[in-house]
Amino acid sequence: MNLNQWFEKGLTADQYISGMSVNQASMNQILEQFSLSTEEKERLAPLKGKGLKVIALSEDWCGDALLNNPILLKMADEIGMEVRFLLRDQNLELMDQYLTNGTSRAIPIYVFLNKDGEELAVWGPRAQQLQDLVVQERSKLPSQDDPDFNDKQKAMYKSLVDSYKVDENLWHMVANSICEKLVK
Template sequence: MVLNDWYSKGLSAQEYVDSMKQHQEGFIYIYEHFKIPTEDEPLFANLRGKKWRAIILTEDWCGDAMLNIPIFLRIAEVGRINTQFLARDENLDLMDQYLTNEQSRAIPKIIIIDQEGEEVLNWGPRAPEIQQFIENATSSLPSKEESQFADKQKEMYQFITKAFRDNEDFRYYVYQDLKNALTSRTH
């Protein structure tokens, strides 16, 4: 399938949020508490004439999606980038074209397409500063063979999810990375 076909297959942002069974509260919280800095609004207003669209590959259980997508949606509102959501696990043919490091089905993956359905850019799964945070958080886990691994991993996921929801610096890092990716394509 071509990207236009994938786009037409997706859910709207509202349909996606309404369907969420996990992380919906955190997703909405971040969306409600993140605003585009006023001084940056003209940057994204410049995108309006491009009539870009976004395909967002995601799953509601993903903490990175809970953090990143609400921020992207705020940018999309100002830039008038229409978005459609696809569940990664139901769309592996597309996901496998956007592997992270050519091996990982890491999400979310935001694929920006133009009016003709040609890819303009893709972004995800996370900003570099968030990647560093994840690497630091996971480095203290015991090996998978150790009996306390499952409990420690669960604690770590809870810690990460809380940080994603509450740490405003993380929102800034994601925003800056998305802003840089999008505005580098406007010139």
């Protein structure tokens, strides 16, 4: 399948959100509370009316998707970009074309298409500043053979996801990272 066919196969934002069973309330909370800054809107302005589309490879259990998807949707609204969601685990043929570091099915992955359905840019699964934060937090964990490792790792990820839900600075890190990829 070509990218346009994958796009057409995808769920609309409403279909994706209404089908969520894990992070729906938290994602909707960010969607309601996040607003693009004036600077972000100005950066996106040249993309208005360009007929852009984006395929969002995602799953509703993913903490990074919980953060990134509502930011993407606000950006899409701003520039009139159509968004379609594909569930990663049901679309491995496409997912495996966009592996992180060539090995990981990390999500979300956003495949931006121009008006002709050609790949314009790929973004994901995290803004670099967030990746740096995750690496920093992981470095504080005990070794994997430590009996407390699993509990401490779960606590670390819970803390990160909790901050994703309320930290506007993180929201704007994501928006700026996507802008950097899209606006050249």
